[in-house]
Amino acid sequence: MKFFVDTANLNEIREAHDLGVLDGVTTNPSLMAKEGIKGYDAVMAHYKAICEIVDGDISAEVIATDYEGMISEGENLAQLHPNIVVKVPMTKDGVKAIRYFSQKGIKTNCTLVFSAGQALLAAKAGATYVSPFVGRLDDVATDGLQLIEQIVGIYANYGYQTQVLAASVRHVMHLVQCAEIGADVVTCPLNVITGLLNHPLTDIGLAKFLADHKKVNA
Template sequence: MPSQLDALKAHSLVVADTGDLAVMRRYTPQDATTNPSLILKAFELPDYQPLIDRELQAIAGSDAERSQQVSQAVDVLSVAMGCEIAHLVPGRVSTEVAARLSFDTDASIRKAFELIEQYDKRGVSRERVLIKLASTWEGIRAAEVLEKKGIQCNLTLLFSDAQAQACFDAGVFLVSPFVGRVTDWYKQQTGEDYTPANDPGVRFVRGVCERVDAGGYDTVVMGASFRNTGQVLALAGCPRLTISPALLEELAAAEGPVEPQVRLSGGNGQPAPPLSEADFRWGHNQDAMANDKLAEGIRRFAADQERLEQLIADRLSAR
């Protein structure tokens, strides 16, 4: 009997939510997605040590000031690691624009072009890369521009219907609505434990899928931030699911059939009227969970970015 992971792959495209090369070799995901937290963890992985040493050696020998070297190193290492991942997955690798740019549309666009240029210089075309941006109004506007320039985007930290609708309106290639962080918030507020059948995060992502289907949008929905395999299996049929190494291992070790829980008709519906900025901000404001988790997510990614920069600065100073 096939594993639950293999059975799941019949209904959803599986994406590895990690930068660990060994995990990708073991579970053969279609795509991989990274963020500052995962890149920070990569500094502890043996597979990446030769790459990190090589890239930092080259940067340490430049004439740039140390602060510029650190800033350059973050992008260089993100892209270099992304290229290693691209050699192992047949599909896309997501690379994130720094969280501190989440409210600056122009700076986000510039950074995206810089990242794509670096990928191109290393032989990985833009068709293999998704630029990952926070689902703020400014991030969505940046994605709208980038999509028109042929650079496809992954909008992350998505917690509200307003965020989802604005992404659809902007023609974003892919959105990553979060499951676990939504459920975490409701558990903290209510003290309840949820089953997959009534899990708030699962229900939210199903709702995003239904909204895509009803509006006939081309945007791909990728469920993200899972806390357990029950949440993953409850979203079988969602076009893409990005899953952590621990949960990939559990799914690979478990046998049994997996039935689709999300069924899409093929997107023949009619789009909703586009949201204005005021509509977006008001709609998002009315969702306390979404407000809390978006702000928290940006702060957490920014904090990990700062830790990554400090780690790089320490290594550069030691050379």
């Protein structure tokens, strides 16, 4: 499984990279705004800065909702760096844009996916990644993990190369369960990834080792 960090914060990206397990980054306009990144030139420069840190796919989201606008924005984004993946919403025009980008050899991430049918359309259009939102489905009393499992199964049935990128992953158990059911990628905040480090028995064991060492070497 690949680990992507879902942020536009350069310090968090560096920390995740230095941990040695980071495979990529996902971003969106909300995350950019959270970091105070405003204006076209500033956003483009920020994407370039992320690409300088991470040797992996970087999802950069289009703002346009119409086909022509998505194509224009997506081509500009793709020109920034070979690792840029154009993030496109699951809409009719979005699916058309994914097909266009696929034919041009531009990587895509179909976002805001909430059903297996949507994921099937994205794969048939040639999406590189499809992003089902686990946590947001849980918020409306729907099993987000079940959707991940369903999409993984459908893609396996027909040999689709589209990677299942589990998004809106909010805690460690979400991440582990996504791994169990075969998601190709998980994207989440840094604290979810570092949360995998934690277990009380590890802390207790380490404390005992250090205490025993201190006794022997007193």
